Amino acid sequence: MKPINRRVFVERSSQAATLIATGSSVLGFPAIARSQSPGDQIVLALIGAGGRAAGHASGMSRLPGVEFKYVCDVWKDRGAGIMQDLGKVQKRAPQRIADMRTALDDKEVNAVVIATPEHWHALATVWACQADKDVYVEKNPSISIWEGRKMVEAARKYRRIVQVGFQNRSGPYAASARDYIASGRLGRIVHVKVYNMLDGRKWEPKPDSQPPAGLDWDAWLGPAPEVPYNAGRHLDWHPWWDYKGGTLADDASHQLDLTRMALGDPPHPKSVLCIGGNYAFQSQREVPEFQCITYDYGDFSMTCESGNATGYLRKFPGEVRFGDKWPHWPTSATRVEIYGTQAMMYLGRHGCGWQVVVEGGKVIDQDKGYFPDKWHQPNFIDCLRTRKQPNSDIEQAHRSACLVHLANLSYRVGQRQLMFDGALERFTHNEEANKLLKPAYRKHYRIPEEV
Template sequence: MSEITRRSFVTKSAQAATTLAAATSVLTARRTGAAESPNEKVVLGLIGAGGRGRMVIKNMANLDNVEIKYVCDVEDARGKGAVAELEQIQGSAPTLTDEMRDVLDDKDVHGVIIATPEHWHALASVWACQAGKDVYVEKNISASIWEGRKIVEAARKYKRIVQAGTQTRSAPYMFAARDYIRDGGLGDVLYVKVFGMYSFVYGGYPRKAVPDSDPPAGLDWDRWLGPVPDRPYNKQLHRQWYGYWRFSGGNGSDAIHTLDAARMVIGDPPHPKSVQCVGGRWKHEDDDGVMPDVQIVTYEFDRMAMSLDCTGFTEKYMFKTPMSMRQADQFPFWPRSTSRVEIYGTKRMMYLGRVGGGWQVLEGGPQDLSAGFGEVVEQQHGRFPDEPHAENFVDCIRTRKTPNADVEQGHLSSSLEHLATLSYRLGNAKLVLDGETETFLNNDEATQQLKLPYRDNYRMPDEV
């Protein structure tokens, strides 16, 4: 073969390969619901139009070349409110529906944002994966460990992007903290303390039972319940579902932010070997609430211990880092921060903020104690990362890269809350976990409670 012929052959072969790859890429994109090119418009639907859902979807609507085509909610007023807000942003009104299948069956939709109450997260995510949609699902991603594993299985089986709504994982300061710890800045990390000490979610509201009643006009109560066993409408449950078992993963469904931040920066360990709680509903012991207002949880990992301190009575002297501080170059006064992480290494310790707040590393001997804080040897400010997290999800729809808060990590972090709930509800029992099978080695009752009760037509399948 002559040199000219060889060149011609190579060129034509490369052109043919490029054409075939492009055609295959388009066919694959159409089959899976992925965007066909990095510049293609990404079409999304919102499922669950409450306050958090609106915040997330507006961040995505503000991104270039993104269209919000649907708003789905079983409460008419919430859906209409979200449609009006999105019309102001994108110049056209999304279609309003109260039927999730309208969104999932539309082949033009690439992905969905699931921001329903927590008891719907897992089933809606699995249905979306089965329909070929990518998924952004709010935390906790599930209401039980078994449910969480089903989302992971569905994401892998149907090759879907599934991003957990743990937005701290998209914050630049978190990557820097992880690198600092990985490179040995703290020495060997042997103990991590995670805090959730504010009354809004951690069992801190006094609860007096209110009578059941008819649901308000414009609310489809049956579909609001979804997979949860049927029960009459209750106004308090409807608006404060996070305070009720089966509707919430426990710990007010909020400690996952700090638990997940801790897991990320220390290298994302697998399930702990054991868990045990101490606590109860002690401040509000005479009311009708069920969530503990004191819950101290200990987790045992390989060569490391982690604790989670949740309280519902400390609001007079413990404070959540204000948004103004999380949007500025400021650090909280860490000892009175309700939502911090303390990471203890053999060389130094780190204070870390969740969803903004940054981090600081301290060292110093006993002579520094009179100063009250010690020497700060390294630090980085942190911003509220909602917008970067939304951008990461949309980017991954286009590129098929693994998202910052991949479903596997969302499942492992959510499971820490579920483990704490199981221990508490079984009398603060110590539970020894088989991380491979996600069952318990020492407590059959705990294993039996991993799978929640479901209603017909809303059952999570064993095989997704």
């Protein structure tokens, strides 16, 4: 197989990086009407004040012409560090609020950055779109297929920018991987393996108790079913179906989205089968410790293996994400392997980049990356001004999130294969699974059928 010309490839990657960083339509997203000029001040509200929120506040507030007016969290003890940091870099200090609707009602606010637990993502996004606010929402964008589609409908109806925190889509290495695969140099793609084999610990249930001082537990639950306060649900919501969807909805969603982009964003798979269980720790958590999923796309297959007890496998370290070092692929916990008829590609998220190998492990082509937040956050801010659709638009993010939801639903209905009608986003011949497409929302926290 003829190797790609390195000079041409570097030039192409550089051009892609420039287009991605400036929000140009390198990914083919349609533009919508301009509503702000490039020099306008951007006023943001931060919804949720946890760890990831701190990163967004720090990164976006340091971009030209950007400030946060509000920091919102239902727990008054959260966000002190964020408030302090913003107070140092902004001309005016942000206001601390507990109800996001205060920010949504403020006409000065252009956009919200949503970094709440996942069960709040969809409703907060719909509310924001209805209030004519643009949105940056963290991954995973939804906890169900139905509400993810409502996020798309709200974004389109109200002509809002909705960027999702799948930041690999802003990395030049992701664009170059997509271009390389599209060139046919791997041959015909026949199989893909996505890995999410992480370290972890045994999940231990916690007793119900009184909520900590300053926490509005009812507001934290929001759309989710009403239950007594439980520190396990509050501080470690990942293993519960009502709030997230486990390790698959956390780290694995990044690899699944990056894989879809690299493959040219294929439509929904035709079927899914997920088997799994609490194999390592025999815990009683709802979402299983380990899951093995097979997706059938018709002309290729894809598997995803996700778990939390393989500590000898590691995520890509800092010297890989932020430097020039390549990973040791076989022990990389979050690698992707793309198999063509002529060669295979190792693909890594969060700046790792990719390498193409042939017989004997010989590397014939490669493109090293860098952690993509430095492109993803500016892309969102730029799109607020240009009104171009962002690199991680809600439509493709929703389709990537569906891979998580499809797998979890297959597991929940007895680890059975499910046939999926992608056009309708419903299952054929399985009403039990169809009943789980939409969560049961609490009164006052419901997403309407017509957003």
